[in-house]
Amino acid sequence: xxxxxxxxxxxxxxxxxxxxxxxxxxxxxxxxxxxxxxxxxxxxxxxxxxxxxxxxxxxxxxxxxxxxxxxxxxxxxxxxxxxxxxxxxxxxxxxxxxxxxxxxxxxxxxxxxxxxxxxxxxxxxxxxxxxxxxxxxxxxxxxxxxxxxxxxxxxxxxxxxxxxxxxxxxxxxxxxxxxxxxxxxxxxxxxxxxxxxxxxxxxxxxxxxxxxxxxxxxxxxxxxxxxxxxxxxxxxxxxxxxxxxxxxxxxxxxxxxxxxxxxxxxxxxxxxxxxxxxxxxxxxxxxxxxxxx
Numbered sequence: 607x608x609x610x611x612x613x614x615x616x617x618x619x620x621x622x623x624x625x626x627x628x629x630x631x632x633x634x635x636x637x638x639x640x641x642x643x644x645x646x647x648x649x650x651x652x653x654x655x656x657x658x659x660x661x662x663x664x665x666x667x668x669x670x671x672x673x674x675x676x677x678x679x680x681x682x683x684x685x686x687x688x689x690x691x692x693x694x695x696x697x698x699x700x701x702x703x704x705x706x707x708x709x710x711x712x713x714x715x716x717x718x719x720x721x722x723x724x725x726x727x728x729x730x731x732x733x734x735x736x737x738x739x740x741x742x743x744x745x746x747x748x749x750x751x752x753x754x755x756x757x758x759x760x761x762x763x764x765x766x767x768x769x770x771x772x773x774x775x776x777x778x779x780x781x782x783x784x785x786x787x788x789x790x791x792x793x794x795x796x797x798x799x800x801x802x803x804x805x806x807x808x809x810x811x812x813x814x815x816x817x818x819x820x821x822x823x824x825x826x827x828x829x830x831x832x833x834x835x836x837x838x839x840x841x842x843x844x845x846x847x848x849x850x851x852x853x854x855x856x857x858x859x860x861x862x863x864x865x866x867x868x869x870x871x872x873x874x875x876x877x878x879x880x881x882x883x884x885x886x887x888x889x890x891x892x893x894x895x896x897x898x899x
Contacts, residue, residue, distance in 0.1 A: 611685045616652040623675040624649045625836040630667035634660035705747040724777045727802045728768055741860040744885050744892035745771055745834050748858050753778050758829030765835040769796030776805045784825050786814040817846035827852035833859050837866040841873040848877035853899025860892045867891045
């Protein structure tokens with residue numbers, strides 16, 4: 607049964623600490639949102655979870671983020687009505703036209719199909735990535751451009767979230783996609799959203815701990831990999847990504863700030879990949895890497 611109220615956690619951090627604290631809240635929250643204060647170059651982050659749930663995990667995650675960044679933000683807690691949160695979520699999730707090919711809609715939007723555009727329908731109450739964030743939007747634009755000259759058969763969406771990129775890849779490229787996420791809830795959301803978009807038969811959504819999972823290893827090598835996660839894990843997994851790509855395969859990497867691009871590119875160059883394209887969307891960058899061959 608859905609609770610009547612949710613626990614809202616909010617904090618403000620500088621840009622170089624964003625990914626750590628976003629990951630900390632994301633590990634326990636139903637939904638995480640963030641807003642950039644460009645004047646101060648600070649980020650306001652907030653997340654909602656069930657009241658009383660995951661308290662020890664939240665404390666540990668925030669403590670780890672503080673240790674890694676040296677930043678100790680003031681954390682505020684408040685209770686918000688579920689109905690009010692869902693209403694605000696829907697109000698904040700309008701129809702989005704992305705690139706030349708996609709339109710993203712919440713389930714609360716009922717409208718005719720738009721000629722020339724593919725509709726990606728997502729449950730607005732399950733916020734694991736709805737296309738509003740620069741990184742997700744940039745991945746969709748990059749996918750659209752890549753599809754003009756790259757025709758992958760084996761596709762992996764690593765850190766799938768809502769499944770939006772996997773769904774877009776199926777609709778655009780007509781291929782099956784293996785979608786994985788370390789969060790079991792995200793895998794369930796992806797299955798639900800795949801069903802909403804009538805592509806459930808083409809997407810296998812699994813809970814998996816990245817490249818160490820045997821199912822992901824067995825399905826390699828991949829012609830296309832999405833990894834819309836965070837800069838640090840992207841760097842840590844650079845060699846595993848390179849080993850799992852087929853010659854001529856591409857990887858679309860996102861979830862990194864512009865200030866982190868050189869770090870991420872260097873890690874992947876050492877693994878043998880080359881930078882093919884960079885898309886900048888606000889403070890965020892989306893990279894297309896290629897395995898030579």
